[in-house]
Amino acid sequence: MPQLQILLFASYADAFGSGTVTVSVPDLATVADVVVALRSLPGGGVLPDSPLVAVDRRYRPGAVAVHAGQEIAVIPPVAGG
Numbered sequence: 007m008p009q010l011q012i013l014l015f016a017s018y019a020d021a022f023g024s025g026t027v028t029v030s031v032p033d034l035a036t037v038a039d040v041v042v043a044l045r046s047l048p049g050g051g052v053l054p055d056s057p058l059v060a061v062d063r064r065y066r067p068g069a070v071a072v073h074a075g076q077e078i079a080v081i082p083p084v085a086g087g
Contacts, residue, residue, distance in 0.1 A: 007032060010040060010072060013079035021049035031072070037061065040070035040078060053080070 007030040019025045028042035058081040
């Protein structure tokens with residue numbers, strides 16, 4: 007199983023206890039597979055139904071393929087003012 011490093015920010019980093027985590031995903035993994043893997047980790051319960059996931063700095067839907075070497079980040083909700 008490939009392993010991917012995932013970047014986490016703000017409240018997600020707090021919930022997972024780190025700014026990065028490594029997850030195992032199936033071959034030919036998608037963004038949705040990354041979210042499933044994250045939910046299985048301690049702290050994963052904080053993720054909403056459809057968290058924002060950026061792959062190589064562009065938001066991507068669940069069906070987009072991901073692979074090792076890409077920058078994958080899960081972006082928490084932000085408030086502005």
